[in-house]
Amino acid sequence: MKAAALPSWALNPTLHLVLNAALVTVSELLLKAGAREAAAGRTPHWLDWSGVPALSSVWVLAGILCYLLSFANWLYLLRIVPLYIAFPVTNLSHALIPMGAWVFFGERFGVGRALGFALIIAGTWFVARPSARKEGVR
């Protein structure tokens, strides 16, 4: 894929930082959904005709796909964003994963944890906001 063939907004560093935090979080939640399903011993009915259930679970496959995408996205990020910005942003998942688990799986957390998540999100904002600039896209 030639970078020059993409529109300029698709190469925007901030977009890719957000995309990375999202992909890492979604991948983990999909894997969790797959693990829950495996524990319950069922796969979605609409896939029974195919061989997909034999590959354990669509959730797990989707989780692995998101994980691979997040790694490709990470390599691209390292090309265009300083490491000291990119790494804290990928650490956002430490707050986003438990929050997603609360929304989708009803996992609970206390006030102390909620405060910790807020600190992580606020800190990431301070690291990334002023300096999410291109190092030079090639």
Place this chain on the structure above:
Amino acid sequence: MTLVQMILVVVAQTAQVGGQLLLKRGMSGPRTRILLVVGGVALLTFWFLAWLKLLQGIDISYLYPFEGISLVLLVVAARVLLREQTSPQAWFGVALITSGMILVGLS
């Protein structure tokens, strides 16, 4: 946490930081340096396996603060070894993230 686990935590987090530094060096510059990328992936794979091993023996709450510490280590290394221009605002953000992780670990 036993002494062996403590050593494994330090080794694992050092490998994670080293792996990210190698990946960054491999990806920046006019052309991709594939050996550095492969080396980075190898170190990160080691970190992943070591972390799995640690998670088998230790509650994730106790490991969380070490994730915060490796973040500080990484930003220091990015500044010293990669000569990235870190702003005071970025250091403030890193301090917030690390205290957030310690708080999550404690609660």
